[in-house]
Amino acid sequence: MTMKVYVLGAYGLIGSACVDQLLRNGFTVVGVGRSRRNAHKCNRKITWHFSDISKTSVNEWAELLSDADVIVNAAGALQDGARDNLDAIHVTLIENITRAIEGRDVTFIQISAAGVNENAPTEFMRSKARGDNVLRNSPLSWQIFRPTLVISRDAYGGTAILRAAAAFPFVNLQIFPKTQVQTVSIDDVANAVCSAAKGLLPPCTVTDLTEENSQSFDELKRKIRLWLGLPNWRYTLPIPNFAVWLLGLLADCAGALGWRSPLRTNALKSLENGIAGDAKTWQYHKHLSCRPLEETLSSMPATIQERWFAKLYLMLPLCIVSLSLFWLLSGIIGLYAISDAQQVLSERGMPPSLSTFLVVVGAFADIALGTLVLFRRLGRLACLGMIALSAAYLVSSLFTAPDLWLDPLGPMVKVVPSIVLVIVTLGILDER
Incomplete structure (x- = not known):
């Protein structure tokens, strides 16, 4: 009979790789x-089963x-924010599941993180450790895997910002030069989960998943840049x-608006303290070593897709901030200079009351869109609203003020590239 595996966080970076590997090995996956x-x-x-697992x-x-038959917990969050609660995801979730399946023959496989402990400098590490301890103190059959920095074909979170940093043009922006980092291939993590699901590992063990050697964060970026096929930097800027x-505090503010930036202070603190694990724990159980970074990278050659992603990744926050400022300032200036804006319309035959009404409504619409685009959950809707409102401005100007299209300063012509910027933002807005 085929074993059924439930994977929590199954569309995440690690979860999706585990799903693929489990399917290849004949498991039924939910x-x-x-x-x-x-x-x-x-x-x-x-x-699929859709649920807010934190609740x-x-x-x-x-x-x-x-x-x-098996539960794989690949769900996690980096930091508290508009969409995430660390204690609910890392601790309460495990408490509830262990109580729900107590007394049953179910294997619980927990994907934790290397270096977690309850005295760690970040709440991410502390909450992960508390969740691990809940599982370790339960009567279940369990496995806890603690990977270091996971390197994958897909890019999300830390792997995404690593590629973006490696692809930064002209100059190497050097941070935490003494930090040492160990990595692990996503394939090694997925294979470990599959081995645990098959019952090939001793029950109730905690295992680090990592390559043996480490490298400085700066060296890691250079190796990723070489993998991307980009020339080495000529200059380094500490x-x-x-x-x-x-920058971390700004990323935290973005997190409060729903943006899961990998540059939040929890991630920076973890990076500053180094990312390290004990490779011997996996070698002891399987008599195998996790592949080194060079082998991981050579197994997934970079293509134009990876280079494009790495270069575009940092464009998204720039696009969002630019659009927000553009639309906010457009609305605020419209209200500040309402008489001048109203005069543009009334001089072209529009009744004063109607022109004033349209200027005020348009200004508040601009301000609303400039505000909404800052919220991750509303970003797509705001972008669509910007396109619709810009198109309305263009079409209406053809009837009310066609002469503005020939204005030397090009107020109407400039709307067109602003629409293109919104379309580009829509194209790179997806997290996964």
């Missing part, structure tokens, strides 16, 4: 996650997992720590 859209983009071949009760888990932490 994915569990929040987003139907992300799930169907990731894998349409498996059954699912013990009884709901008991019903959902009634036919589970970035002072205060600037790095200022």
